[in-house]
Structures are given as structure tokens and as C-alpha cells.
Amino acid sequence: MKGFKRCSLALRQVLLSSALLLVPGVAAWAAPAAPSTASASIPADSLYGLPVALVDAQGVKFDWREMAGKPLLVTMFYGDCASACPVLIESLKRTIAELQPVPGSIRVLMVSLNPQHDTPASLGHLLHMHKIDGDIFRLAVAADEGQTRAMAAALQIKYRQLDNGEITHNTRVSLLNADGQEIASSTLLKSTADQALLAELRKALQ
Amino acid sequence: MTWRQAVAALCCCAGLVGNGQAAEYKLLPGGEFRSVLPADGESAAARIRPFWLRTQPVSNAEYLAFVLAQRQWQRGGPPQVLAGADYLALWAGPLAFAPLQANAPVTQISWHAAQAYCHSEQARLPRWYEWEFAAAADEQRADARQDPLWLARILGWYSRPANQPPQAIGLEPANYYGIQDLHGLTWEWVEDFNGLFVSSDSRTQDEQKQLEFCGGAALSLGDKSNYAVLIRLALLAAMQANQGGNYLGFRCVREPEQASGATP
Secondary structure, three states, X not given: OHHHHHHHHHHHHHHHHHHXXXXXOHHHHOOOOOOOHHHHHOOXXXXXXXXXEEEEOOOOEEEHHHXXXXXXXXXXXXXXXXXXXXXXXXXXXXXXXXXXXXXXXXXXXXEXXXXXXXXXXXXXHHHHHOOOOOOOEEEEEEOOHHHHHHHHHHOOOOEEEOOOOOEEEOOOXXXXXXXXOEEEXXXXXXXXXXXXXXXXXXXXXX | OOHHHHHHHHHHHHHHOOOOOOOOEEEEOOEEEOOXXXXXXXXXXEEEOOEEEEOOOOEHHHHHXXXXXXXXXXXXOOOOXXXXXXXXXXXXXXXXXXXXXXXXXXXXXXXXXXXHHHHHOOOEOOOHHHHHHHHOOOOOOXXXXXXXXXXXXXXXXXXXXXXXXXXXXOOOOOOOOOOOOOXXXXXXXXXXXXXXXXXXXXXXXXHHHHHHHHOOOOXXXXXXXXXXXXXXXXXXHOOOOOOOOOOEEOOOEEOHHHHHHOOO
């Protein structure tokens, strides 16, 4: 019993300290990018040098750097968009379907460009509507405009909100390795599997 | 203790008690504004909410106080994704802006670093429309953009050779709103620098290629006579968030609700 207590205390400390590492203070939700000690172990050119606090369709709060450790396909999208986004989602779905990855070997992170509008509920609706596999795909939204723009900047995604509320943007998908270094990217926008990206994915998963 | 250490210590204390002399912000009314970037992508005027704008760009001395208080932003601190190799490259050391002047605008600052600095002043970077709104004024008029003489005057800066670092802040008279150095001293970051491009639907492959090819060089522009502003737009559209520039500085904006401590 005593041993268990000590163990749980240690576990709590570990959880606490890792939470502190990943989320530098409460400010992480509001503050712009702050380099933190957590970045000491990652390569200099890793995109995980940028902390971004997100919440996913299940309502789980996380930092995108927690996706480190395995390859990640990451892109940003606009949920209300009737044109490009369904095409992007379809393309990623088909690319993953053709890849047939070992479960757990890769994740796809899609982050909303519209933090004023998107919520866990609206993301959940999108997952359902497009019949997206929630085990591989993770839809998420950042807390505010500043963090969204910082993430877009790191991923070389340009976007602008027009006065009618629509968001115009370019489409770019990045493939990151386990350390968060970008190893490939695609700007192809077709509703079929992206063959070039598929080849890079196969290489990354070898 | 050398004088430099003494100054550093002094700045450090000043930083702890709130940056010594607080930066001055002025309230700008905003409103309908005819921008070079139409709000609907075609012709609509932008609608700008009232905002508090820093009257002067951030200086080397002010940035030093910031990195003394937030060590992770000292040169060599931030990871590459937040600030590249050119970050504060002209400073003699991480805590020494020499040979640059204390009251010259800080440059070679990445977008992320500029945002972090503004955050330390409970502020953010101005959005393009806010910057353009403030920069449309001359000394007497809120909007001097119909005056070819004034347009020619502000354009004159761009023809000067850029072989010297920018000079001291505040040498030129303030504009109609009490804001200084919007023209003629540096380029300035805006929060939405990666949103300055033609408003094309991303379905259109050709336009998308243009976007990928020249980073937003193809703009749908409302007013093509204001070259000085168009040059800025093109430069900002071509930037990456971890880059700086020898002439690229910044100032900050506070939302009305953030500005309780600001000087009217």
C-alpha cells in the first residue's frame, strides 16, 4: 500500500512536470509562442519548437508537440468551406486508405483556420459528416487567432478572412518525421490519393 | 562592474518594474477604410475597429529590456522555427545592441519574436488594415493618399540606399494621429503578414500555383497609385515567420479592452 502511494505520488510529479514542460504556464492558451525547455531535446529545425495549444473533437486539450514520436501528416483547413476542404479531406482519406498503415504508426492532424467559429462539437460533426476515421485523423482547433496564425506560419499556410466571414487560403500538407522535421509537403488539390505524398509516406514508415 | 553591466542591471530592474518608461499608445478611430487589399477580395472597403497604436516602433533599448526579462528570447535562445540565424545578428552580443543605437528601431526580429514582445506589453502586432489606416495620414490629414506630392515624399525613402542601419526613432514629426515613423525609417511586421495575397478560391489550381510560386505576389489590389504601401505589402507577403530583416522592425497594437493602462 505504502509502495503504491509513493508510486502514485511519483507518477503525479511526472505528470505535473511534463504538463509544465508542454504547457509553459497558464499563459500558453493566450500567449504567443514561447520557446520552452521542452525544445532542448528536439532538433534545431523541428517545427515542434513552436508550442500550439489545441482542443480536439473529443474536447481533449493537448499541445500539438504531443504528436511527436511518430510521423505526422499535418495541415490546416476551414470547416465551413464547401469547396477546397472536402477535396482536401477526401484526398487525405484516400491517401491513407492506399497506404494501409499499421494501426498507430501514423496520425493525421487537421487544425481549423477558424478559431472564432470551430468547437469540439463542430469538429465532431465534420468527422461524422465526412466519415473520417478518428483513430488516424485528429481534428483540432487552437484557442485564438494568434496561435492559429503562428501555426499557419510554421506550416507555410497563408489565409485571410474576407469580410463575409469566408476564409481564403492555400492548401499545404506537411509530413513531419517523429522529431517534427518537415520531410515532405504537398500542395496538390485533387480528390484522389496524392501519389507523391504516398511515396514519401511509405519511405517515412519503412 | 563595467558600465555595460551597470546599464544591463539597470535595464533589468526597469524591466522587472514594468519596462521603466511605459510605451505610449494612442487611440485611433478606425472605421470604413479603402485599403489596397479589398475586404471582399474585389472592391469592398475594410471596416476597422478602434485600436490603440504604439506611437513609436520598438527600440533596441526596449528590446534589450525585454530579453533581459525573458531570457528565452535572447539571441541563440529560440528554436529555428521561431527565429532563424539572422535574429538580432547585428547586435555585438545577446545582451549588447552596440554598434546599433539605443533609440534606433530594433530590427532583425522574427514575427514570433515581435508577437512575444508585444504580448509583454499586453498587446499584439497590428493587422495590415490597422497599419495601413494609420499610415494613410500625413501631419495634417487623416487620409493624405490623394496627394501626389505626399505619395512621392514617402516613396522617396525606398530610393535611398540601404547601407546603414536605421537611424533614431522620433526625428520626424508625428502624423495626424500622433504616430511617428510609419514611413521613412523601417519596414514593420503585421500580425496577418501571411494573409496578404490575392483572394482566390483555393480550388483554382492556377491561382494556387501562383500563390505557391511567389508567396502572394499576385495581389488583387484596389488602389495601385500608392507604390510605397504596395512595396510593403509585397515584402511582407514574401516573408517567413522566423525571418527578420535589417530594416524590418515592428510596433504593437492594443485592443480597446486591453488598453486600460494606456495614455490617451
